[in-house]
Amino acid sequence: MENLPTVFPNAAGLDIGSAEIVAAMPPDRAATVVRAFTTFTADLRQLVTWLVQHHIDTVAMESTGVYWIPIYEMLEAAGLRVFLVNARHFKIVPGRKSDYNDAQWLQRLHALGLLTGSFQPDEEMCVLRSLLRHRAQLIEHRSPHILHMQKALKLMNLQLPEVLADVTGVTGLAILRAIVAGERRGDVLAHLRRPGCRHTEQDIVQALTGTWREEHLFVLAQSLDLYDFYTRKIIECDQRLDQQFTSMRPRFDLVGPAPAPPKSRTKKNSNSKNQPAYNVRAHLVRILGLDLVDIIGVSASLAQTILSEIGTDLSRFPTSKHFCSWLGLAPHTDISGGKVLRSRIMKVHNRAGQRSGKPRSHVPDRTRCLAPYTGPEPRAVPRRRPPSPPRTRLHASSITCSPSTRPSSRNRFRRLISGASSGRSSTCKKRPRPSASPFNPPRHDRGRVSQQAVLGGRRRFEVQLPCSLPAPCPTVDGAAPATRWRLSETTRVRRQKW
Numbered sequence: 001m002e003n004l005p006t007v008f009p010n011a012a013g014l015d016i017g018s019a020e021i022v023a024a025m026p027p028d029r030a031a032t033v034v035r036a037f038t039t040f041t042a043d044l045r046q047l048v049t050w051l052v053q054h055h056i057d058t059v060a061m062e063s064t065g066v067y068w069i070p071i072y073e074m075l076e077a078a079g080l081r082v083f084l085v086n087a088r089h090f091k092i093v094p095g096r097k098s099d100y101n102d103a104q105w106l107q108r109l110h111a112l113g114l115l116t117g118s119f120q121p122d123e124e125m126c127v128l129r130s131l132l133r134h135r136a137q138l139i140e141h142r143s144p145h146i147l148h149m150q151k152a153l154k155l156m157n158l159q160l161p162e163v164l165a166d167v168t169g170v171t172g173l174a175i176l177r178a179i180v181a182g183e184r185r186g187d188v189l190a191h192l193r194r195p196g197c198r199h200t201e202q203d204i205v206q207a208l209t210g211t212w213r214e215e216h217l218f219v220l221a222q223s224l225d226l227y228d229f230y231t232r233k234i235i236e237c238d239q240r241l242d243q244q245f246t247s248m249r250p251r252f253d254l255v256g257p258a259p260a261p262p263k264s265r266t267k268k269n270s271n272s273k274n275q276p277a278y279n280v281r282a283h284l285v286r287i288l289g290l291d292l293v294d295i296i297g298v299s300a301s302l303a304q305t306i307l308s309e310i311g312t313d314l315s316r317f318p319t320s321k322h323f324c325s326w327l328g329l330a331p332h333t334d335i336s337g338g339k340v341l342r343s344r345i346m347k348v349h350n351r352a353g354q355r356s357g358k359p360r361s362h363v364p365d366r367t368r369c370l371a372p373y374t375g376p377e378p379r380a381v382p383r384r385r386p387p388s389p390p391r392t393r394l395h396a397s398s399i400t401c402s403p404s405t406r407p408s409s410r411n412r413f414r415r416l417i418s419g420a421s422s423g424r425s426s427t428c429k430k431r432p433r434p435s436a437s438p439f440n441p442p443r444h445d446r447g448r449v450s451q452q453a454v455l456g457g458r459r460r461f462e463v464q465l466p467c468s469l470p471a472p473c474p475t476v477d478g479a480a481p482a483t484r485w486r487l488s489e490t491t492r493v494r495r496q497k498w
Contacts, residue, residue, distance in 0.1 A: 007113030012056045013106030014071070015099045016063035021071065023047060024103035026111065029054045034100050044071050048078050060085050060110035060117075062102065083110065083117035090115060119326060121311035128244055129308040133351070135237045136305075139274050142230035148223035149176065152216045159207040163199040168227070168273070170194050175208075180221045184212055235277060242278035245287070251312040252289040259285050262293070272299065280304050288312065309352035327352060 015022045021044075024034045035050070037043045048071075051059065058081040061068055068084060075082045090109055109115050121129065146168055150161050164172045174192040183189060186205035193201055262281040280300040281293045284307065292303040317323040324330045328348035334341040 004112050006111050008058050008111050010055055010057045011107060011111040012051055012059045013103045013108075013110055014059055014061040015103040015106065016061055016068050016071065017099065018065070018067055020099070021047065022099040022103040023051070024100075024107040025051070025054055025056060026107065034103060036099075039067070039070075041070075044074055047071070048074050048080075051075075051080065052078060057081060058083065058110070060106050060115050062087055062090075062106055083115055084120065085110075085115050086118060119316055121309070122313070124248060125308055125311040128241075128248075128304075131237065131241050131244060132305060132308045135234060135241065138230055138234050138237060142227060142234070145223045145226045145230070149220055149227070152220040152223065153210075155216045156210040156213055158210040160204075163203050163207045164197065166273075171197055175204075176220070176224055179217070180224055238277040241276065245278070245280075245283040248283075248287055250289065251287055254289070259289050262291050272301070275300055276304070306352050309350075326350070 009026065011026070013024045017039075019039055021037045021039060022034065023037065027033055037047045059075055060083040061072070062085050064087075072082055072084065085106065090106070106115075120126075150167060153160050153167075160172065160175065161167055166172055167176065171192060171194045175189050178189055178192060186208040187201075189208050190201040190204040193204055197204075199207075262285060280303065281291060284293065284303055285291050288307070292298055292306070293300050298306075314323065317326065321330065328346060328350050330345075331343045332346045333343040
């Protein structure tokens with residue numbers, strides 16, 4: 001590595017932990033090139049001052065969790081170029097591992113230009129991303145309380161989830177609030193049914209006949225309160241997001257008149273309860289100059305998530321292949337000796353990639369995506385019938401067994417011969433032969449069948465016949481009567497001495 005050219009001569013390395021940050025500078029800058037700082041704000045400012053005094057203009061840092069964000073923002077505010085490095089992209093120097101060695105190794109690799117920084121959107125998008133991630137967490141925390149309400153109903157044998165598609169709908173919440181308020185009469189609760197419910201009031205009355213145990217009613221009331229609490233917090237978060245979208249300026253060069261706002265606030269046939277309460281489509285059209293929600297499979301929630309995670313400036317990605325690789329949608333292929341050892345999708349914690357891989361479940365049927373067909377009625381094309389498999393023929397001279405009808409067991413081949421000899425099998429055909437042939441003995445005198453070997457993809461079978469064969473018995477050169485006959489796909493029947 002000493003012969004490699006130096007790309008960043010004024011580079012530093014930071015190994016960041018929860019309580020301590022170790023910084024390393026080039027060896028020619030100061031007597032102490034490696035120092036440790038705590039993570040308090042005053043110490044972070046001292047670290048930035050120390051780097052600036054030694055003319056450091058770029059820093060590579062490695063961290064876990066979110067410990068890197070405060071020092072990252074301070075370094076960017078000081079005018080330094082910051083590289084947030086993935087720990088997978090560099091190896092620790094062999095030997096004893098420590099934070100000091102990690103910081104020096106980071107500084108050396110970064111000075112040689114061997115490290116790449118992680119993608120970070122601009123400041124405005126970071127604010128939007130933090131708010132949207134918090135909103136997603138509120139939705140995740142609200143979901144278990146819906147399950148708690150359903151469990152409490154089941155334990156009281158109240159089959160409300162069976163007659164309502166969603167217990168948190170308009171009818172479901174009205175009935176739950178009435179139950180928590182003390183109402184127990186089924187006919188009174190059934191009157192709260194909305195006209196859009198599929199089940200009748202009589203079905204709801206039967207479903208609301210249960211035990212009404214006090215401990216489960218307490219759990220139901222607590223879960224409903226928590227559900228309402230998170231719902232209120234989601235509404236407050238939507239109001240803050242609406243203010244953030246309103247404060248953002250357009251990200252495109254306006255040529256001509258401004259783009260018209262979308263006609264509809266939500267997408268057609270979109271009934272998601274987690275959709276934002278504000279008009280996302282209007283904000284996206286104003287900021288981007290186009291309507292992302294109009295794309296098939298992209299909802300308003302997905303569009304704002306992709307915008308906050310990626311931003312509007314994709315110049316950091318040279319090609320679309322680099323962008324798909326960053327999203328975690330491109331396969332990672334290991335090649336050695338010109339051969340592909342394995343190919344798989346790498347696991348990445350990328351919310352934009354995780355959401356971008358889901359539109360397949362949101363895309364409707366292809367026939368619904370196409371424009372209405374106005375041409376003639378399509379002609380029904382009959383499906384071609386597949387050819388029938390070749391049949392197995394059993395006769396006095398040989399056995400021909402195709403791969404599709406080869407027996408998989410000894411008993412199956414025994415039934416195959418029995419059916420062929422009696423003419424009862426649909427897949428076997430018997431040629432006419434003289435009645436005195438030894439190959440068609442009586443049923444009670446047939447021999448034992450055994451599978452001998454598999455040679456070159458063909459099965460060879462042995463048929464052991466009884467010693468007392470009906471006369472006349474064929475002989476070869478005056479040999480004794482045969483006790484075993486070998487039937488093969490490629491050879492004629494011949495007699496062997498056992």
